[in-house]
Amino acid sequence: MLLAKRFASLMLALALAAPVAASDYLVRPGDTLRVEVVEDPSMNRNALVTPDGRVHLPFVGGVTAGGRSVDQIRAAVTAALADDFAVGPTVFVGLASVAPSVAARSGPVPEETLSVFVMGEVVSPGRIEVEPGTTVLQVLATVGGFSEFAATKRLQLRRANGGEAAVYALNYHAFERGQSADGQLPVADGDTLIVPTRRLFE
Structure with a gap:
């Protein structure tokens, strides 16, 4: 007792x-x-x-x-x-x-990985580690794709170029229709991919 x-x-x-x-x-x-x-x-x-x-x-x-x-x-x-x-x-x-x-990771760690941040209307937003050569579309697949509120025509890829940030406007619908090859753009270390919330009549 x-x-x-x-x-x-x-x-x-x-x-x-x-x-x-x-x-x-x-x-x-x-x-x-x-x-x-x-x-x-x-x-x-x-x-x-x-x-x-x-x-x-x-x-x-x-x-x-x-x-x-x-x-x-x-x-x-x-x-x-x-x-x-x-x-x-x-x-x-x-x-x-x-x-x-790095200390908390389990299993073998590739010699070189890239840290990419995905935020906004995706299934699993967060920081992911990918191999060099990983494309925007592959990053989207890794985080489970879009949520139902995603504005898929207004994706943004933000990249630090030296001391300045470059913003690339991406359109997932154009990827699907074969009208844009931007989905094959390789991501770089520190990139942030933003999926905004859809507007009321969008």
Whole structure:
């Protein structure tokens, strides 16, 4: 009986300690956040923290996430949405996944891989590691394709060229019809592929 009580006390202590540890975690680029708004479920999504430390959400735009706790991010999203609701929105923010570290990877690691960020309306947004020569279409296939809200005619590939960022406009429908070869464009290390949310009548 005494052993059972000690075990129960230990489990309770661990359960109480877990939220504290999570709240102390500071989000970093490559992490994926789960954002939910009770009053508007259409806004619920997984959002990638881009290399500049921001997450991008509909009706909100970019919110600084890097270096902040999930509670601080939740407060920032709530404040940004406040004017769009008659009563303050109920927002939940949690960690869907953390950016992989080299030390945490299991199995054989290729001699050279590229880090590519995919954000917006895809099935599995986040940071992925691909081999050199991987194309835009192959990246889209790796993340599971588009969500039902994807604006597939307005894809963006953002690439850092030296100190400046280049933005390439891509049209998936043109890829499908064979009117554009941009889908065969090889990605580069640090590229960010953005799939925007479809507009109302798009």
